[in-house]
Amino acid sequence: MQYIYVISALILAVAVQQGEAIKCFVCNSHKDANCALDIPPDNLLKDCQEDYSTRGKGIPSYCRKITQIIEFSVNSLPPDSRVIRTCGFQNQTSTNYCYQRAGFGGRQVVCSCDTDNCNGAGALQASTMGLVTLLAALFAGKWLLQR
Numbered sequence: 001m002q003y004i005y006v007i008s009a010l011i012l013a014v015a016v017q018q019g020e021a022i023k024c025f026v027c028n029s030h031k032d033a034n035c036a037l038d039i040p041p042d043n044l045l046k047d048c049q050e051d052y053s054t055r056g057k058g059i060p061s062y063c064r065k066i067t068q069i070i071e072f073s074v075n076s077l078p079p080d081s082r083v084i085r086t087c088g089f090q091n092q093t094s095t096n097y098c099y100q101r102a103g104f105g106g107r108q109v110v111c112s113c114d115t116d117n118c119n120g121a122g123a124l125q126a127s128t129m130g131l132v133t134l135l136a137a138l139f140a141g142k143w144l145l146q147r
Contacts, residue, residue, distance in 0.1 A: 021049030023116040024063035025085040036083045039120050048087035060087035062112050063119035070106040085119045088112055 026046040027035035034041050048060035066084040073079060096118075098111040113119060 021047055022060060022063060022087070022114070023047050024060070024087045025065075025117065025119050026087060027083075027085050029081075029083040035085060036081075040085065044085070045117060046087070058089060060089050062088045062114045063117075064088040065111045065119040067109045068106065069108075072105055074105045 023045055025035070025040045025044045027040060027044045029036035032044070035044060048063075064084075064086050066086075067081070068084065069081045070077070070079050096113050098109055101108045101110065111119070
């Protein structure tokens, strides 16, 4: 019977990770060309709580990637494209979703997601705490079964 309680507590610990702030890539390809790479370098990865919590908007809960494309010369500026990656505070759409906007001479693709590093290309990572807890659950289960 104790085995069930231990496993239940460990599964709950793996599933609930409220204390962890989200980590996102934060950059603008206009300032750093590495931002436009499919998988940005780790030096562009930021802890959103540390970088944004002092701005008075609360703790960011999702990541955003914006791809801007200016298709022809506007106001004497040449055609251009940029990738902007950032932490997000208030999501107007659902997370893990992309939408497009278009206007005179340009368009945007805006994507939002709610897991660490998700505003890179296909960056799925399990949290370190979740992996440690899972390993502890496996060892505890093995130990309890041997008793």
